[in-house]
Amino acid sequence: MKVIVAKTAGFCWGVRRAMDAVLEASARSGAGPVQTLGPLIHNPQALELIGRRGVAVAETPESVRSGTLVIRAHGIPIQQLRGLKDRQARGELTLVNATCPEVAKVHAKIKKWSPKGYFTVILGTHGHAESVAHQSFAEHGSAIVANMAEALALPEAQLEKVLVVAQTTFTTKDFQDISDSIRARAGACIVENTICEDTWMRQEEARELARTVDYVIVVGGRASSNTKHLAELARHFGKPVQYVETAAEMDLAPFAGTETVGVMAGASTPTWLVEEVVDLLEQHGHGPDKAKRVLNAAFGNPLKLSVGAAFLTLGIHAWTGLPLSWRYPFITAAYALAMYLLTPYLDPLGLGSKGPARARLLERSRRVLVSVALVSLLCAFGVASTLGVGSILVVFGASLFGLVYKKRVKVGDHYLSLKAIPGSKDILVALALAVVAMALPLWHDGRAWGPRAWAAVLLVSALVFARTTIFNLRDMQNDQILGKETLPILLGRRTTKILLLAALAAALAATLAVTWLTAHPSPHRVRVSLILAAITCYPAAYLWFFQERFSAGKPKVEPWVELSFYLAGLLALV
Ligand code: SF4
Numbered sequence: 001m002k003v004i005v006a007k008t009a010g011f012c013w014g015v016r017r018a019m020d021a022v023l024e025a026s027a028r029s030g031a032g033p034v035q036t037l038g039p040l041i042h043n044p045q046a047l048e049l050i051g052r053r054g055v056a057v058a059e060t061p062e063s064v065r066s067g068t069l070v071i072r073a074h075g076i077p078i079q080q081l082r083g084l085k086d087r088q089a090r091g092e093l094t095l096v097n098a099t100c101p102e103v104a105k106v107h108a109k110i111k112k113w114s115p116k117g118y119f120t121v122i123l124g125t126h127g128h129a130e131s132v133a134h135q136s137f138a139e140h141g142s143a144i145v146a147n148m149a150e151a152l153a154l155p156e157a158q159l160e161k162v163l164v165v166a167q168t169t170f171t172t173k174d175f176q177d178i179s180d181s182i183r184a185r186a187g188a189c190i191v192e193n194t195i196c197e198d199t200w201m202r203q204e205e206a207r208e209l210a211r212t213v214d215y216v217i218v219v220g221g222r223a224s225s226n227t228k229h230l231a232e233l234a235r236h237f238g239k240p241v242q243y244v245e246t247a248a249e250m251d252l253a254p255f256a257g258t259e260t261v262g263v264m265a266g267a268s269t270p271t272w273l274v275e276e277v278v279d280l281l282e283q284h285g286h287g288p289d290k291a292k293r294v295l296n297a298a299f300g301n302p303l304k305l306s307v308g309a310a311f312l313t314l315g316i317h318a319w320t321g322l323p324l325s326w327r328y329p330f331i332t333a334a335y336a337l338a339m340y341l342l343t344p345y346l347d348p349l350g351l352g353s354k355g356p357a358r359a360r361l362l363e364r365s366r367r368v369l370v371s372v373a374l375v376s377l378l379c380a381f382g383v384a385s386t387l388g389v390g391s392i393l394v395v396f397g398a399s400l401f402g403l404v405y406k407k408r409v410k411v412g413d414h415y416l417s418l419k420a421i422p423g424s425k426d427i428l429v430a431l432a433l434a435v436v437a438m439a440l441p442l443w444h445d446g447r448a449w450g451p452r453a454w455a456a457v458l459l460v461s462a463l464v465f466a467r468t469t470i471f472n473l474r475d476m477q478n479d480q481i482l483g484k485e486t487l488p489i490l491l492g493r494r495t496t497k498i499l500l501l502a503a504l505a506a507a508l509a510a511t512l513a514v515t516w517l518t519a520h521p522s523p524h525r526v527r528v529s530l531i532l533a534a535i536t537c538y539p540a541a542y543l544w545f546f547q548e549r550f551s552a553g554k555p556k557v558e559p560w561v562e563l564s565f566y567l568a569g570l571l572a573l574v
Pocket residue numbers: 012013014015073074100101102103168169196197198199267
């Protein structure tokens with residue numbers, strides 16, 4: 001079976017912006033709960049994940065007594081907004097307005113023409129929050145029109161001076177037909193096509209896809225109007241369509257395994273729900289071997305990380321002038337593997353944070369993955385024991401830190417945990433690995449903490465920090481729900497990227513300075529400098545090329561984030 005996924009599948013930028021606003025509000029919120037006015041998006045599965053982060057849904061503004069209230073992307077009626085701003089001014093609550101700027105543009109158009117006596121016709125869905133909000137700006141009267149029949153029923157009096165706008169998720173074809181019909185009957189008529197760019201691109205792609213495939217699967221919440229429109233569009237091309245909220249709802253009986261299936265999704269559908277559907281379709285057809293996929297999903301990234309960590313340790317030891325031994329790379333690799341595999345099981349939200357499919361895979365593989373993690377940890381202790389009691393204690397301390405990081409301890413009336421320290425994950429993970437990979441060998445070898453030692457620790461920390469941060473940024477991009485322990489949620493994407501680049505630049509500057517300025521420089525300074533430049537520039541290049549430039553598409557081949565770890569191993573060869 002060939003599965004083609006629409007490039008536009010996944011959150012639109014307005015929904016992602018609202019999601020970020022909610023998660024950032026929950027990270028900042030020291031006092032009081034975080035609530036959204038109405039469901040943030042029309043997707044029950046994504047809402048469930050946000051709910052587990054402590055974000056609640058308030059049905060009315062009056063039901064919000066304190067804390068932070070986030071206005072969702074659809075916007076709210078202007079009268080409600082004014083009331084809430086007054087309450088904010090009185091210090092009753094904090095307001096975060098995540099109304100999508102595309103929706104605000106429609107408000108601006110109505111505010112411009114309605115006071116000039118124009119009756120406003122909104123092409124949209126009756127009762128939809130966005131259309132209701134638009135109506136509140138129309139002081140000279142308005143009507144929501146859902147189809148051609150309703151447009152034809154508009155009384156002549158309302159069409160003397162008329163402004164036509166659309167709910168941002170209306171269908172482009174219906175907008176054209178209905179607005180043409182109104183224009184033909186109206187006196188003074190202003191037509192503003194306010195369908196947002198994301199919607200029309202999604203609809204364009206849906207048309208193209210529906211033309212070329214044998215079968216269409218539309219993924220999204222049942223209350224999502226733009227998802228419904230996608231299903232209608234696909235049906236219009238005479239193709240069989242299944243409209244599902246989750247992969248579990250799919251009926252696989254009609255598939256022989258040889259069809260080409262197109263998968264599209266609405267603006268409020270997280271990418272992981274789409275991936276779950278694709279996985280199931282591929283398993284049903286002649287997709288990648290299932291055992292291989294499970295192995296890859298369970299061990300792919302952990303193995304890439306742990307082997308990379310071994311190369312990184314070896315290379316940096318060579319650069320620092322430590323005697324090369326297999327023991328330290330082995331301890332670092334085993335420690336990294338154990339922590340990676342155990343971490344999801346130590347957090348009550350961990351299994352579900354990357355979507356239900358990942359959660360199910362982790363749950364099914366619990367026994368195997370935890371066993372592998374414990375064996376790795378025992379191996380790390382075993383090898384550390386050959387270096388002495390002190391080394392065991394260092395590895396034990398670092399492991400204990402990893403194991404208790406997400407644990408909550410009740411102190412008085414409060415629960416405390418390392419994870420609750422904002423931004424802690426990215427920084428502490430980097431420091432823990434730097435301790436095992438560099439601080440332990442330096443201490444065991446009796447080295448003085450000179451500039452070279454500090455530069456080496458900085459380099460390892462910066463590279464591990466870059467890896468964790470890039471994964472967090474990518475998870476955010478893939479519509480996964482992160483917590484306030486990650487820097488992108490705490491500081492925002494832009495500041496996190498600046499911090500990451502600053503850490504890499506500092507590591508490069510420090511290691512180059514030591515390479516060129518210390519009393520006993522390496523005879524191969526140029527080659528060493530080139531490798532140092534490559535390993536620190538690679539994460540920055542990855543971020544720029546892969547995250548920024550290719551993020552709209554879904555590339556088949558993805559470069560390894562950990563490649564810089566492997567390149568660092570070259571330092572042992574020059
Ligand atoms: S569909 Fe368009 S208008 Fe609506 S939230 Fe997304 S980007 Fe904004």
